[in-house]
Amino acid sequence: MSADLPTPPEPHRLPGVGQRLDLVDDDGRPVSVIRRKDGTLELHHEGRATFLEPSQARALGALASGHFRMAPGLFQRIDGVLGGIDFDWVTVPEGAWAAGLSIADLALRQRTGTTVVAILRGSIPIVVTDPSQRIEVGDELVFVSQPDGRPALEHYLARGS
Amino acid sequence: MGRELIVLGIAFLLSGLLARLGARFGLPTIPLFVAAGIIVGPNTPGPVLLEHPEDLELLAAFGLIFLLFYLGVEFSVEDLTSGGTKLLWSAALYLSLNMGGGLAMGFAFGWGTREAFIVAGITGISSSAIVTKVLVELHRLANPETRLILGIIVIEDLFLALYLAALAPVLGEADSAAEGALLFLRALLFLLLLAAVARWGAPIVEKVITAKSDELLVVLFVGFALLVAGLAYELGVSDAIGAFMAGLVIAGTTLASRVERLVRPLRDAFAALFFFAFGLSIDPGDIATVLGPAVVAILATLVLASAAAVGAARINHLDRQAAANIAFSVAARGEFALILVTLAAGAGLDERLAPFAAVYVLVLAVISPILALRSSAFVRFIPTRWVPGTAIPEPV
DSSP, rough: OOSSSSSOOOOEEEEETTEEEEEEEEOOOOOEEEEEETEEEEEEEEEEEEEOOOHHHHHHHHHHHHOOOTTHHHHHHHHHHHTEEEEEEEEETTTTTTTTTHHHHHHHHHSSOOEEEEEEEEEEEEEEEOTTTTTTTTTTEEEEESSSOOOHHHHHHHHOO | OHHHHHHHHHHHHHHHHHHHHHTTOOOHHHHHHHHHHHHSSSTTTOHHHHHHHHGGGHHHHHHHHHHHHHHHHHOOOOHHHHTHHHHHHHHHHHHHHHHHHHHHHHHHHSSOOOHHHHHHHHHHOOOOOHHHHHHHHOOOOSSHHHHHHHHHHHHEEEEHHHHHHHHHHTTOOOSHHHHHHHHHHHHHHHHHHHHHHHHSSSSHHHHHOOSSSSHHHHHHOOOHHHHHHHHHTTTTSSSHHHHHHHHHHHTSSSTTTHHHHHHHHHHHHHHHHHHHHHHTOHHHHHHHHHHHHHHHHHHHHHHOOOOHHHHHHHHHOOOOEEEEEEEEHHHHHHHHHHHHHHHHHTTTTOOOHHHHHHHHHHHHHHHHHHHHGGGGGGGGOTTTTOOOOOOOOOOO
């Protein structure tokens, strides 16, 4: 079981509760991670359960993702830094209204409340410093927004209203 | 005005304090909200908070509406499809055993045909709120049977909406078969219309109720939920189903997760009042007349829920411990039984239904979490022959 690691695990919904991610430790034993709707994280392993409060869980997530510069004081400030912010990305779909337009044309920040910080085109990351940067079908837009900003951005990119 | 505010304040405080006390002993909130209502109701000795429980009717209806609206908002088709046919079979088995048993008991009690259909609904549908709470508190979210339990609960919720539509003739006081058929057809059309709105009209609804600020979004979605619930009521379909469908429409918009978060406190507050108001209407003196049927129904539910759990464990290749966990988790009854019996009371059905449901819910809401906690003691009563599945070996 441990010899061939499964494809990257996908979280699935636990209706009314939150999300669950099934992982395997390096001995092939199951590790279940549950994020409840209130932000509490549950770690289940070997018949034991550990619970992390939302702020602790976010710190764990930041560390585990490896994408944050572990500056001194990060964990004290992590709620302030990440508490009310979503980092996410969307792919510009086929036939999107927004294809060919620039970040400035789209007025994304005003219209959707999201700020695109980078575009992944193929394997090339383009950090958006220039608002005249045009977006294309298939681009992955990495954005920062308030929680749940994704639907508004998706809708706007596809239909323009 | 001042008097009414005082009454409401005391109602909320009493419900909350009693439920907080109960939480110390691991009791769910719903039976304690009901108990608070019974204690200060006009039918028990001691202080009487409210002489006419009907005065709370409108605010209690808010509770019922937000309970079902929330359910609709939270609904995702993915929850049905991700479990595959095994989940559908398990849920079908659960519902047919428990509804069928309920219908048989309903007829046996001899309260009438319409009442039998209400009894079937009361005994057939688990309490989402209590089941979810039990799974969280017993640290069972990572268990192999948990997805199945939650899947069954979601299907039960959806089934409740359909059943409420099917009950339209029962609740609508139809005098003849033709009139009953007409009421049912109207309910079905209304459901289909709202399902169509949910499927294709979500962007339009979204345009109407969208707002950047949470404050405005709350104002707008509350308006939408109440309007649809009210229209449903006027059409004789019941406000409950209207609220559920309104939620389902919202679930199809990009506002779903925001609305879900914002409606929760409204639901919690008004649902407590709904349960409290139900408690007020209960006369403990009536309980003696329904004690026999209630005890029979409680035992039947425990047996039928266990039978369905054994079947579900078998279908899903789970072990005997999982079967025992499923059995006692899904045996919890709560909000839906009380919603059904409130609707039945509104339609003027047999008055014995309310005390019957009160005893039934109070007992099952309290003992099902206790039995679920001690489920391992029941494993040895399940023959291995029935549930051959073995647990994934877990060194402890």
